[in-house]
Amino acid sequence: MTMTERTVWATLVVFPLVGLVYFTVILTQAADRPLEEVSWVTPMLWAWGSLIVFIILGVIASAIATGIKAEVAGEKPDFEDGDERDKLIERFGNARAYTMSSLGGFVATILLMLDVDRFWPANTLFLAGLLAGVIAAGSRIHAYRTGL
Amino acid sequence: MGRSTKVTNAIRALRFAHGEMTQADLAARIGVTRQTVIAIEQGRYSPSLEMAFQIARALEVPLDAVFQYPDEAA
Numbered sequence: 559m560t561m562t563e564r565t566v567w568a569t570l571v572v573f574p575l576v577g578l579v580y581f582t583v584i585l586t587q588a589a590d591r592p593l594e595e596v597s598w599v600t601p602m603l604w605a606w607g608s609l610i611v612f613i614i615l616g617v618i619a620s621a622i623a624t625g626i627k628a629e630v631a632g633e634k635p636d637f638e639d640g641d642e643r644d645k646l647i648e649r650f651g652n653a654r655a656y657t658m659s660s661l662g663g664f665v666a667t668i669l670l671m672l673d674v675d676r677f678w679p680a681n682t683l684f685l686a687g688l689l690a691g692v693i694a695a696g697s698r699i700h701a702y703r704t705g706l
Numbered sequence: 707m708g709r710s711t712k713v714t715n716a717i718r719a720l721r722f723a724h725g726e727m728t729q730a731d732l733a734a735r736i737g738v739t740r741q742t743v744i745a746i747e748q749g750r751y752s753p754s755l756e757m758a759f760q761i762a763r764a765l766e767v768p769l770d771a772v773f774q775y776p777d778e779a780a
Contacts (some may be wrong), residue, residue: 560739633730641738643751705750
């Protein structure tokens with residue numbers, strides 16, 4: 559497994575994990591009040607921050623794992639930013655994610671036109687962003703495993 | 707979504723015929739990761755034309771000795 563693929567695996571773990579924690583916090587609050595009154599701005603800022611920090615930690619962990627594996631195998635570690643196959647797989651994953659991002663943007667726009675509480679478009683965009691991240695990473699892992 | 711390419715190749719046999727060249731050696735010569743060489747050998751990835759030529763050159767054989775494409779009528 560290349561360092562690039564390890565990093566994608568880290569992303570595939572981080573996105574659903576952060577989403578699960580965020581929506582658990584939101585839905586726990588919603589147990590005793592309407593969703594529109596839930597405090598979501600601070601949890602969302604924490605979620606974005608955590609996403610960035612965990613992805614950086616994932617890249618660092620991938621680099622360490624790559625170094626250890628190469629050391630054990632007596633090979634030279636490859637920390638480069640992927641080859642033509644990695645880049646092609648990345649473009650493939652991003653193209654899949656683009657569809658979800660576009661859909662999220664479209665739904666959020668409709669919600670704004672309907673003048674609903676800002677909770678709904680904001681969380682629609684957030685959910686679409688998370689799903690786009692999962693789709694991108696999932697598509698890339700599938701391509702790595704089964705071919706492109 | 708995953709698809710196997712119709713392009714077949716003789717890289718593995720040619721590597722052994724070429725002084726038992728390892729996948730890592732071939733990967734280093736053409737500037738890709740060993741995993742990409744493995745994916746090409748297993749038919750999970752069709753390389754670009756440029757990489758195909760680099761592989762043929764590294765194995766010192768013509769391109770069509772490395773890669774084959776089945777006849778549609780066959």
